[in-house]
Amino acid sequence: MSTQLTLIETSAVEADRIAQENKLIDEALHILDRRLFTCGPNLTSPDAVASYLKLHLAQQEHEVFGVIFLDARHRALAFEILFHGSIDGASVYPRQVVKRSLAHNAAAAIVVHNHPSGCTEPSLADRALTARLKEALDLIEVRLLDHFIVGEGRPLSLAEHGWL
CATH class of the missing domain: 1.20.5 (Single alpha-helices involved in coiled-coils or other helix-helix interfaces)
Structure with a gap:
């Protein structure tokens, strides 16, 4: 028992x-x-992205360049400022953007930089950089959805103007 x-x-x-x-x-x-x-916010419209970026970059006193890394459903995985510059420029290296995109396993990306002067008009260099980044990201199957410039007023979307 x-x-x-x-x-x-x-x-x-x-x-x-x-x-x-x-x-x-x-x-x-x-x-x-x-x-x-x-994941972070679902950034599916230019207005949602513009508001998000304005909050993050409007107070910068020098030029910075950042990337919002997105999943396949365009939810923010991360936002990183990758490059810091002076009051009127920042050096941007596509290799680093590609490297961070892979690290986040991103399906898409939105790049952004600010113009401390307040003017959101893209320079020829801004448009050329956008083309280089798009080519580099295409190689790793990450879609570049947009490039925003933050300054006075509403951030400018290069995609909305047909410059992407």
Whole structure:
């Protein structure tokens, strides 16, 4: 009889341990889902992107260049300022944009820079850079959706003007 009691006690202890492990596994899966599948705002319209970028770049006193990395559903994975410049320019290296796009496993990207002068009119250099970035990102199958210039008023979208 004592053997049966020990077996029952062992089964109860084992069942309790399994229940605790299952609870721990469920919690770990919840954490994994949150880390892997929780993204930032869904940036599907130029107005949504313009507002997002204005908040991030309007106060910069020198020129900066950043990228919003997006998943396949155009949800923000990350926003990074990759390059810092002076009051009237910043050096941008497509290689670094490609490298960070791969690091984020991005499906698409929106690039942005600010003009501390307030003028959002793109220079010829801005338009040439956009073309170079588009070519570089195309090689790794990351779509360049837009290039915004943040200054006074509403940020300018190069895509909306047909310059992408």
